[in-house]
Each structure stands twice: as structure tokens, then as C-alpha cells.
Amino acid sequence: MDLHTKTMTELSAGLERGDYTSVELTQSLLDRIAAHNDTLNALLTVTGEQAIAAAARADADRAAGKAGALNGLPIIHKDIFCTRDVRTTCGSKMLDNFISPYDATIVERLADAGAVVLGKANMDEFAMGSSNETSYFGPVNNPWDLERTPGGSSGGSAAAVAARFAPGATATDTGGSIRQPAALTGTVGIKPTYGRVSRYGMIAFASSLDQAGVITRSAEDAARLLGVMAGFDERDSTCIDEPVPDYVAALGDSVKGLKIGIVRQHFDEGLDADCGARVKDAIAVIESLGATAVEVDMPNIDYSVPTYYVVAPAECSSNLSRFDGVRFGHRAENAEDLFDLYCRSRGEGFGDEVKRRIMTGTYVLSAGYYDAYYLKAQQVRHLIADDFKKAFEKVDLIAGPTTPTPAFKLGDKVDDPITMYLNDIYTIGANLGGFPAMSVPCGFVNDLPVGLQLVGHHFDESALLRCAHAYQQATDWHIACPEDFA
């Protein structure tokens, strides 16, 4: 029946018609995961039994006329979200043994809407990485070329959706961790406005930048999932009490008259010429649908990477202090004293990239350096956000490349953190300013997917989804499937 090739929208219709049950659908995807996960290493935990039980409940609910918005639809959670009674590792040895006693808010909301969770997706350790190579559980392979990275940190979510393990997955984005892997795997990824989705139960990397979102194959599916996840949560003080529009309904609106900003700096040196060409082609398609493109200037955007690599490590150095071997997670054996317990538990539990960022962050917050680094970075952050705000006075959204190149080979950049960090050069700005942003597949370079990035004004996810949906109606890049996973 090729259920794995279908979108959530199609599957929802099939379930409603009774073409198949959620149990059948869930089992078919679990079989697929069993067959292919070893190849990709996309999932760290498969929750088969729970999934079948949830699917059976969903079928019963539907039979009783109580089907929720996502009734019976299989999804995958990034392993950064706490899932009750299920191992939640955050890609780290530190939490290898951690069974969460509670559900994250979004886990709860998706379950309440009837979604069926197939498993937990691999990721860079504590979401720190752009290639999934920092995961304690090994890298994820890109379904388009197994020798290449699917990107990171949400590499497992992106690879799983690209390989048709599930039609959608949750993910998180601190500097591009949803959009970059979506671009490198030919999937759709959306990071909503900061504060749109609750962070409660999402293990923190950099609290002022972290935002949960989704990876799917169509903008329409992204709208469906995000609509359920978004909205105020009193358990997260940074979650904003702002009404969530009906994202799916908004897809029908035309893009006619939409003003698209093109950031000059995004097409400077550093961007692979072929990638740039695909992105320009995509913008031309959107123009042909009735939108108009204008150039916008963002004078401070070049500072986004250095700014990010001060702010994010500073917050992470504090956020990760709770992993001390005392109450949960990895604890070193035979500690001689308290200091030894701390040093060895953390020394053994964290990987190199996490340690690098904790040290950087500790340094920039230290007495005597705080003003020069942390405070300065916060000031630059405001300038970058202001660049966006100024641009949004003229345009409805900003379009450009998601990444400078298509997927690179695993091992290529792992020893060169700076080159790795530059992979997020186009995505970080949206996080610094808290703007919603999205990546949509827009073609291939050497058989590897390329992504178009769209950035919108605060709380205007609808404009992104509408534009992406219109583009996908006019193109079929998102339908393309990696050969080995057809």
C-alpha cells in the first residue's frame, strides 16, 4: 500500500475512509524502521509496543467519533524531548540511562491530539552540532548518500522523515538545527517564533534561542503538526500568550502581492554557486506565483555567527551544570570525594563539543570578561534583530539559502569547529532575533538536496507556511525520495 510515501494529510484521509487502521499503518512503519534503522542510525529508541497500543487507542477513538486532529498519525520525537517512562538521552552518554518521569508539554499535546510515537530520534549531543557527529550514539547517515551527514542537530529527525520512517518528526532549533538538516535531507523544517511553542520538557541547550518545531515532507503537514504544538503554556515563562491562527486554513491564501526580501549578504562569497542558483530559481518560481522580490540590506548579519558562539555557550555552560552525577544521569564510579565525583562524572559523561562549549561559555561569563564578551554579544544581538525588524517594515518575508553547501561528507569538518560553525551562517540570525524560519526543498546539486530558507516576522508563521505551500504546489522537489528508501 506504500503507506510510508504518504503525507499526514493523505494518511488522515485514508484513516478516516477506513482504508487502513492506525495499527496497520503503525506496524508498517515499525517494520520499515526495523529494516532500515541500522543503515541510518536515525532512531535511538523504538517504542514499538507503546506505539501499537497508542494506535489501537487512536483507532478506538476514531470508531467512537472522538478522533483528534492527529488521530492515528505516526510521528517521531527528537530525543531532546522528555517522554514519560521512555529513555530520553539528548544524544549524550550523560543521559544514556535517563528514563524521564514526565512528558514535555509538546509530547503531551501531540499525544492528546492522537499522534502515535514510533520512537526517539538521534541528535547531536545536547543539540550541539551541525552534522550529528557529536552524538554519543554515533552519527546519522544521510538517506541521499550514506557517507554524508544529514546535518544537525536534528539529524535523526530529518533522516527519519526523508527515509519515510514517519511523515513527521519533532525537532529543535537553536541556531539552525531544524532548518539545516531539513535542507540537507530534502525535507521541510520549520522553527516557529521564539515563545510560540513551550520549552517545558525540552532539555535546554541555550534557553534564549532554543525553539521547538517540526520536520515533515510538506508544508501542509508542518502546518498540521505545528498547529497542535503551538500555544501558551503556563509552565514556560518565555512562552507567549498569543492566539495561534489556523495554520492549515491559512495555506489556502494566495501569495499574490507577497513581498519577498532578498538579503544581499546571503549571496556573497561562501555560498556554493550551484546552491545559489537553485535558491534563485526557487525565488523566481515564487515571483511567478505573484510575489515580488526586493533586495534588503542587513549590515550586521555577518556578526551573527560570532555573536551566537558567545551567547549560546554562555547559556549552555549554566544549563548543563545540573548534570553533576548527583541526582540522575551518568555518575562516575568510586569517586574519592565530591570534587572528584563532579569532575569525573562530567568528564566521562560529556563529549568533546559539549565540553568545548561549556568552557567557552564559562570563559565569556567570567569576572573581567563578561562585559567584553557576553554583554557585547547581547548588544550585537539587538542590532541584528533590528536589521530584521527594519527589513520587515518593507517585506513580508525574507528568502535565501538555508546552507552554504549541500550535505558534506561525514568526518570532513568534525576536527574543524570553526568551519562546522559556519554551516549555520544563514540560519543563526533568525534565532538571535526570535523570528520564525523555515527550510523548503528547492532542488538538487549533484543529486543532493538544497534548501530554500524563508524567514518571517514575529508570530507570522502563516506567511512562511503559505509561501512554502504555494511553492510546493508548483514544484515536486519534496516528492523526490532517496532511491534506497523508495
Next chain:
Amino acid sequence: MSWEVVIGLEIHTQLATKSKIFSAASTAYGAEPNTQACLVDLGYPGVLPVLNKEVVHMAAMFGLSVNATVAQRSVFARKNYFYPDLPKGYQISQFELPIVEHGELFIADAEGNDKRIGITRAHLEEDAGKSIHEGLDKSSGIDLNRAGTPLLEIVSEPDIRSAKEAVAYMRKIHTIVRYLGISDGNMQEGSFRCDANVSVRPKGQEEFGTRAEIKNLNSFRFVEKAINFEVERQIELIEDGGEVVQETRLYDSDKDETRSMRSKEEANDYRYFPDPDLLPVEITAEYIESVRAELPELPDAKQQRFVAEYELRKDDAAILTSSRPAADYFEAAAAATDAKAQLVANWVVGDLSGALNRDGLNIADSKISAVDLAGLLTRIQDNTISGKIAKQVFEAMWDGEGSADDVIEARGLKQITDTSAIEEVVDRVIEANPGQVAEYKAGKDKLIGFFVGKVMQETRGKANPGQVNQILKAKLSG
């Protein structure tokens, strides 16, 4: 050389909220270890703090009570350090932008004059848990019940010049927070404790000496003793040619000494930065004014009013206003009797306080209500009983024998004011003691006391002493 002592206090007041500052867990004292710590208090992965709005209200009340600025925008920051009783590896506190700044209060100095003590700031923060070493073999336990309990840390200017002043200042803060109802002030349970920064300098020197910080003093007595010890230690050290090191010290009440805990070189760099999980606390000027309007009458104002309105002696007014229940008791009693307010005050400060202390009771649990005490004082005022008999009636009331009138009636204690009845007794006494009468008449005036005593004995103390005196004198000189 003559030395001047310079002291600043940091008082930690536990705020009397039902739930914790950033979680819904209970703050009740004394529960089994770790039964009042939820996932937020335990610092579990993924959890987030949500501010208990009540603490903002309480901090604003305090700020307005000490004539401080209550900030319309204050910011929670993270104070980073590792310790087993600090689950997140950081304490959420306020650093650069505290909620209260630039306050003051007045204490009485050694000469009894008003002395101003500046309050630098008061900020909100969460308490840590506590480590338990007793009863555990080669290991330590951690109780996180207290983790996340709301604290208001009140920091004074270095305006305090003696241990006595430090205690007076601390008592004043203690009175204020209890008046406001924002803390139970229970020092045994650690709800009210302080750190004292102590230094000495030669009299007349402008700059401060190097200070030592004495941590975690949890009684007024310890504050006084610890500071006195520390002052002597520092002076001796300097006079012997040594130098005071900036360090943290602990007071050992068993040995009555302070001991070094850690020096500045080992001090933590706390790497404070604004907590990205919490938005700045923003309150409006209208909100602050509404809090001001709700403030109860404060100790100083009440004391002044007691002196002006009731014409009480200043020291009695001070004692009565040192706690709200005592002041309320006094006012309720004064309102229910025509007796002079100073008489009411004398009884509350004297016999009532004595009885309460004897039985270990708070005034709110007094066995004699304010109205009943007023009933007793009314009977003194209208000469039904004498002050001396009143003490006897008071004890009977305390023992549950009913109201003053009940006791007077049951025990037949009503004062005899009928002149003819007293004359009758006087006549009998004169007749029965001819010898003494002769001596008196011969000029031995002092014997009047003997006759009064005899009359009072015969009337079992119930005769009005004034009348007895008057009648005796008239008859004896006749």
C-alpha cells in the same frame, strides 16, 4: 589606639508563601526529606521555573515599609556554582537589578537617640536544599525540601557601629516582616537568619578596614556574641602587628568563637547573568501604589501614635508595638475600659506578659482575653477592688474562674467603700488596742500603719485604703 567597628548585615528572610518561588511544591517546614521537592526543585532536565507572583507583592510591601524604591523592572539572574544541595548548579537570585533599593530604618543608639541605618537593597532569591551528615556512614544525604523556598535578602549599608546596634537593626527588620505578615520570622527553623560583615578601623580613619563575613547567624544572641568575638579578634590581630584577611567565617556557638571557612582567594566566580528562563519582573506604578495603600500601620508609626493618643510612656509603647498581636491586644483592652491607658499598658507589659512567659504562651493564645482584662481594670477604676486585690483576681481569671466580676462575686472581694461600715471596724480596732492608741496620741505617728493593717486584716483587704486612712486619722485625733 581607639577602634571603630563597622558592620553591615545581610538578612535572609523566608517569605511566608504556601508554594515555592518557582514551583508549586509546598514550603511547609518539617516534612520527611525530599517529599516536598517537585521536578522543578530537583532541577530535572527540561523543567522551567515559573515565578510565584506573591513574592513580588511581599517584596514590594517590604520595600515600601522601609522607605525604599520599589523597582518597576527587576531581573532574575543565575548565580553559578556547584554544590550537592544546589540541584541546578545555579541559584536563581537577583543581581544587577534587585526589586528593592535605597531603603532606611531607624534604631535607638547607645544614647537612646534615633540612628539611621541605610538599606542598600533587598532582592528575591531561591533557597538551596541542605546536606545531611548525621546518622550516615561515610556518605552525605541531601534534603531538597527547602530548595526553591522564597527568600528576601535584605542588605544593609555599613552603617552599624556595634553588636548592640546590629541586634537592634535585626530586631527591627524582624518586627517589620512579621508586622507585614510576609515572614513567620521563625529563627529556629531558619526562616530568619543573617550574615554579618565585620571590620574595624582606627577612630577617625575614613576608609574601611578589611572585613570578614560571618555566615548563617540564626539568633539575636549569636549575632551579638559572634560580632563581639570577631571585633576583639580583629583588634587583637592588628594590635599584634597582623592583618585581617578578607574571608568567610563561621560562628561556633558551643565554643563562642568564629572560625575561618574560606578565604577570598578560594572564593567562587559566580558568573552571574540574567536568567533566560524568566522574563524581567515588570510592575506598574499603580500596582506599587495599591500595595502602599494596603500596608498596615508599621511599628514606628504605631509607637508614636500610642504615645500621642494614649499618652503612654515611650518605653511601654515600644514594648507594646514590638509585635502586632501585642499592640492589637493593648488597643482592644484600652477600648473596652474607662481605666487609664497607661494602667492598661502596665498590666499588659507586667502581669499579663509575666503569665504568658510563665506558661510559654503567645499573646494571641492568652488565657485572658483583652476584653476580660479590660473588665478587671474597670473594677479597679471604679473602686470595686483595689490594685492589690486585682492581682488576686487576675490569677483566678488566668486559672479559668471566669470574668473579673465572676471572681469578685464568688470570692466576695468587693471593696468596702461604705463609710459607716469602715467606721464600725475602726471603732473596734481602737477599742481593742488602747495601748497603741495612747502611744499614737503621745506622738508616735508611725503607728498609723499598724492601725491600717489591723483594719485591712479585719476586712480581709477589702476596705478602701484611702478611706481607712482618713477615718482612722480623724478618730484618733478626736
